Amino acid sequence: MTTNPSAVPPLFTGLCDDAAIFPPGELPLPQAVPAHRTHRTAWYAGLVGPFLCGAGALGALLELVDEPLAIGVIVPAGSTGLAPALETVATEPRLRVAGAEVAADPGMAPAEGARRVVAAFERLLPAGACGAVEIPRGPDLPAALDVLAGTPYRAKFRTGGTAAGAFPTEPELAAFVTGCVERGLPFKCTAGLHHAVRHTDPATGFEHHGFLNVLLATHAALTGGDPRALLAERDGKELASAASELTVPQISAVRAAFTAFGTCSVVEPLDDLIALGLIQAR
Template sequence: MNPLPTPGPFDGLFDDAAVFPPGDLPLPQAVPAHLAHQDAWYAELVGPFLCGANRLADLAALAEPGMPVALVLPGGPEQLAPALAATAGLTVVGVELAAGARAALAAFAQLPDGVAGAVELPRGPGLFEELDVLAGTPYRAKYRTGGLAAEAFPTEAELAAFIRACAERDLPFKCTAGLHNAVRHTDHATGFEHHGFLNVLLAAADPARAEEVLAERSGKLLASAVLDLTPGQIEQARSAFTAFGTCSIAEPLDDLAALGLLPHQETP
């Protein structure tokens, strides 16, 4: 297999969630690490630095001008105005809000020009109706693909249904949690079933086969399928699956390199 050229299917895919569980890296370590990612050969693959509202003052003291930051606000719309007021000196490029779709859309009226919005919607009954509300807006859906308990991980069928629903509505989405690795696998320590980000990427390229693709555990087959994607299929996949938050930038890069999908250069 030949390494994929850039720009390619992984550009901007890895949002830096180093300060969130299970990584929990302290800000004085996470910020320099992110700045190093921005200067590295793989910089085009790394998205913004994700930060919660309670750490913005400390982040402002550590960040360099121009460092892209996305605010993660699990507390809902009431967190948005105070968080925006605390971002002086930061380059805010996105806001991720946990809320119902209508409440989030009303809150997003406060967003400055050029700041993207994503809405983390609750899983379960009513999800597709919430996606209907988001459809046709400038905003993305955010979907939780893991966490610290087994029930935080959706099944292949559940995630496939979400991906198909977004495709039917022409609604882009990002994922959060549990996607550090490229290929679907069972975590030996916890027993949790983790989705792979290559599985999600390929499911976004072909939503009709999403459940089958999400269940695939062969890295060799998934890597070959990615290399076979046409430019149009890559554009479709990435227009749908825009990014995912990962507390480790090194893990997904190491996986891609091991599968022959990145140049053989030293990863962080």
């Protein structure tokens, strides 16, 4: 992989969806929107995906929009929340719905909850928008992945949060990645991937997965390997070296599988990639 000083390399293009308004960052919306504009016009703009906005904040977002903005609509309530969310933004031409991320309907088996979201996507998702179904952790996850396999939609998996229990173990995350790869199912992650490399947060003691670990674990799964060792790796130089050795076809395959992750800070992932020599700052 070659690093172009004028662009973000393909392994990282569009990798970071801007979730600045979500915990733990929780940047106020009036600050988050102009900050996103800055990211999208900076030299590293290629790293940055759409602005993620929760369904409950869409009304406030409408009041701040003064030029075109691509958004990802986050709907934690399940399939019944999708129509009201999309209706809120339907009359604002400056907002382009790039995607919708909807939690599998609660109160039922995850497979049935995912099935209901898929049905809602088929009825309501705007043309050109990507749909992702957030699958709850647990033993029923494979059945929910089976529902999404063969559809145009992605799986979404929570990789962290504001409590230690919100972070999946290495075997758990490896099983999700492998499960998606085996089904040819693209996926994205959300929460907890603040840095490139697996680490223990010194302030909270939480064990954070690294997004570079996940990228390389995805490559391992695609090539018949075991992702667990790569998810556990804490040596940034080793991970950076492995990433640099990926070929163009391998990079394309990895990013077709692991499409993006939501992060409340675009700057932290960028700084890590610069420090690891995987992106050259301009």
